[in-house]
Amino acid sequence: MARRIGILGGTFNPVHIAHLRGALEVAEQLALDELRLIPSARPPHRTAPQATAEQRLAMVQLAVEREPRLAVDDRELRRDKPSFTIDTLESLRGELAADDQLFLLLGWDAFCGLPTWQRWAELLQHCHILVLQRPDADSEAPEALRDLLAARSVNDPQGLVGPSGQIAFVWQTPLAVSATQIRHLLAEGRSVRFLVPDAVLAYIQTHGLYRGQTDS
């Protein structure tokens, strides 16, 4: 039987409750067999984060360790080049059966940036795209995405058929939390308790991450 696999890529600098809650809610709503969080080793559109790829991976591993619906995939740390999503999808597809369904989760802000991604027009050959609403983001889709949305979007994520090729919007509990906000709070010496899992908070404290810096 075809499997249903979701992936959420991110810099996860650090991973926070909106990533985790969104991933869990989508996994439940779409009855996914697996939802993998994939830390970006070298985020293509950002300056290098202060936390190393290994530290960001470790925080994601701690965050999901007691949640059987969520898993971590470290393949982007095993590639010695920028973490392009098309490469990740091609590599995943090489491990799946042809009829397995692959769902790429993107927050609204990430989705709006799609036309700037490496070989972006090929992404839907490998996966469906699930767009997560994000309360802290602008609402207009860029012009470059209008035709794609008109041709490929379906109203109900339950209506996504086949292994790849369509776009749907998914509901998640709106959480206006960002990693930027968390880094800023930590730089100011303030608490981020309840914005990240306790195990992630302990890791940040043990490794002295995000102290005295205002970004990245």
Ligand SMILES: Nc1ncnc2c1ncn2[C@@H]1O[C@H](COP(=O)(O)OP(=O)(O)OP(=O)(O)O)[C@@H](O)[C@H]1O
């Ligand atoms: N609060 C949120 N609600 C919905 N989606 C989110 C939220 N925060 C992040 N995402 C999505 O999760 C994915 C990974 O995000 P990322 O690791 O860049 O976190 P971030 O909080 O956006 O980080 P930063 O503040 O450093 O830009 C992206 O697709 C992003 O849109």
Ligand SMILES: O=C(O)c1ccc[n+]([C@@H]2O[C@H](COP(=O)([O-])O)[C@@H](O)[C@H]2O)c1
């Ligand atoms: O493939 C690309 O060109 C590309 C460009 C920008 C971002 N991405 C991916 O999008 C995900 C979210 O990125 P970010 O920078 O918002 O954390 C993460 O998995 C990145 O690797 C991918």
